[in-house]
Every structure is written in C-alpha cells, then in structure tokens.
Amino acid sequence: MSNQKKSILLVCPKFGLGVNALGAHTYLFARELQNFKEVHVLTSTGEKWDALADIQVYQHNGSWSFWKLLKTCSKLRKIKFDQLFLQYVPHLYGRAGINLGVMILLLYLKVFTKIKIEIMYHELFYPIQFNPKALILHFIHQKMLFISILAGNQYFCSCHKVKSILERQFFFRKKRMSLLPISSTVDNPSLNNTEIENLRLDLGIKSDDLVIGSLGNFHPSKNYPLIFEVLAQLERQNKRSFKFIFVGVTKNEILQNINESLHYLLDKIILAQGKLDDYQVRLNMELMDIFIGYFSDGVSLRRSSIIAAMQSGLRVVTTKSKWTDTFFENILEFYLLPVDQDNFKIQSMRILTQLSKKNKAETESVRWFYQNHLDWKVTTAKYMENSAHFD
DSSP: OOOOOOEEEEEOSOOSTTTOHHHHHHHHHHHHHTTTSEEEEEEETTOOOOOOTTOEEEEEOSOOOHHHHHHHHHHTGGGOOSEEEEEEOGGGSSGGGOOHHHHHHHHHHHHHSOOEEEEEESOOOOOOOSSHHHHHHHHHHHHHHHHHHHHOSEEEESSHHHHHHHHHHTGGGGGGEEEOOOOOSSOOOOOOHHHHHHHHHHTTOOTTOEEEEEEOOOOTTTOHHHHHHHHHHHHHHTSSOEEEEEESOOHHHHHHHSOGGGTTHHHHTEEEEESOOHHHHHHHHHHOSEEEEOOTTOOOTTOHHHHHHHHTTOEEEEEEOTTSOGGGGGOTTEEEEESSHHHHHHHHHHHHHHOOOOOHHHHHHHHHHHHHHTSHHHHHHHHHHHHHTTO
C-alpha cells in the first residue's frame, strides 16, 4: 500500500492571519492539516499571509464567477487533487452573498471529475424577514445551499444550529453531516511576561482592577451597546475598580455606535485597542479577568471570539438560547444568561459585581476544555476521522 499523502485543495476567498475569522481559520487549518495531507489553497488575488512550508497557494484573479473559476481550475488540472474542501459562507463569494456560479462549479466538478467535494458550513442564508429585499436574498441563498448539498460528498458543520438546520432541510444527506467545531482563529505564540506587565502599565491598569474584556466588532447580533449600558451601570455603582479592554474596534468606532450619554466611559474605563496582530491580541487577553459577549442567537461553537477567550483561559459571561451547543454547559467558568436584554443586564451586573480577579485554577480549567476539545490538533484529528468514513 502506498504511503503517499492524499492531496486536498482548500478553497476560501480569504486567507491569512488577521484577515478575518474565515481567512485565519483556513490558514491555521492548512498548517495543521499538512501533517496528514498534501495541502493546496485557492484564495483571492491580493491576500497576504506568512508562507507555510510545503503548502502551495494559488490566487484567483477577479470575481468568483463560474467561468472565471473554471478557467482557474483548468490551470490546476494537472495537480489531480483527491479532495476539495470549501469554506461556506455566502457573503464570502459575492455581493450580498449571491453567487450561484461557485455552487454550480462544485456540481460540475462532482459530475465530471473524481474529486471528493467536502463543504464546511459556517453560515447558511440570510434570515427570513418580511420585506422584498430580505425575501429575495433568502430565496437565492436557499437555492445556493440546495446546489451545494447536491454537489457535496460530505458536509461539516461549525455548530449545532447549522447542523440541525441542514439535517432538517436535507434529511436525505443526514448521514454525511458531522459537527466540526472551529478552533481558535487567533494564533497561539509564546508570550513574554515582561511584555504583558509593560502593557498593563501602558494601559494604566492597576493591580486590583478587575479587567473585563471583549474581542470583535459592532454587529446587531452582538449588541455591544447593551454591554456598554451594563458597564455604565457598573461604573455608577462605584463598588469596584475596573477596566474594559475592547480589542478589534477603535475609539471612533465606539463613539459612532453607542449612545452619546455613554461617551464619558471612554475617558474612564474603556480601552479601545483597535485591530491588532495575533501576538498583541494574546497579550491583551492575558490582562483580562473575564470575557463578556452578547449574541442574539446565543453562544455557539462558531463564535471565534469565545473560542479565543477559552484559549486564553478566561471566564466568560455570554448568552444562551435553544441553539447553544451543550458543550458550554459543562464549563463551570461559563455564565450562560438569557438573550432577553433586561435579564441579561440584571444577571451580568450581579456576576460582574461579585466576581474576583482570575486565579490559576480557573484559568487552567478553561484551558483544559480548550486543549482537549477545541485545539487545532484535536479538531483536525476529528476532521481526518470523519472524512475517512466516506473516502
């Protein structure tokens, strides 16, 4: 039997650390997957990344339309890939997430080649809303999804919600669907303790300050204005000294997205750090005692900011819904609150008032869950096991 590695083409328009969550996910997955397969990547022209040994990256020029992609694929024909692994988020591939061409190309490759098509679903479609634009988008996204299911040989789902929807809509392919949680999309370099303390001093954080933190950007589903209301109430109570580190947004972005009555918080407790490289992200997260994140559909395994918080061993205050993966219920350091905004404010206030600074036991407990369930070695091994079932 030949020991030659099978070849795989990872497809994602974004690629590299610090680009976005999907670009980082593809990069880190490729880096780990090369231990098992001959890895190739197809991404967009203009993407920048740190070179990975033994991984060949091809760049697609122009829109991701059927004919342009077919032309790119024809140039790669001599490589004879065994598998194609596509990152599925509609908005990655076209304006408003509309691109039937990519899905039709997958179907073409399934019919006319021997390539095994694997699809990793992160988001599925624009939600149903009763206005013409939303209904049209939802309808087109559903058509794209249907074609992708026809084209695929195997399907991976980033969280319980995505898997449940796919299994319900496409029950005839249910046996080929499996859960594949994302690992942290923040790289995990060794940190210098001196640099951590220097950052603490630079930010004016005192040794007894409770440091609350978050990582992300402003989006309706994350409701950061609500979190700022919680912080304002906590500040008004004046029961404890605290700071809030916000990684991913600038001071101006905060001013544009929160009520003017809360702008004073930027001079008192909020440390807006903007977009940082992975090393700086990890330094900032090392200063945090607790991570807070509101999600309108509840926390799930596809929320990369929460996974990054676990990687750093942080306690987490977040929301729970019927779609929340049960995995999180087993972590004692996770505080899962209702998505109802009033309840979230009341309960998060109580928790943040009572919590002490982090200790080593709590940090190691959260890190244990990450390392044993969500580390890149673990999730890649799970991918290899599930993928082999349908080779």
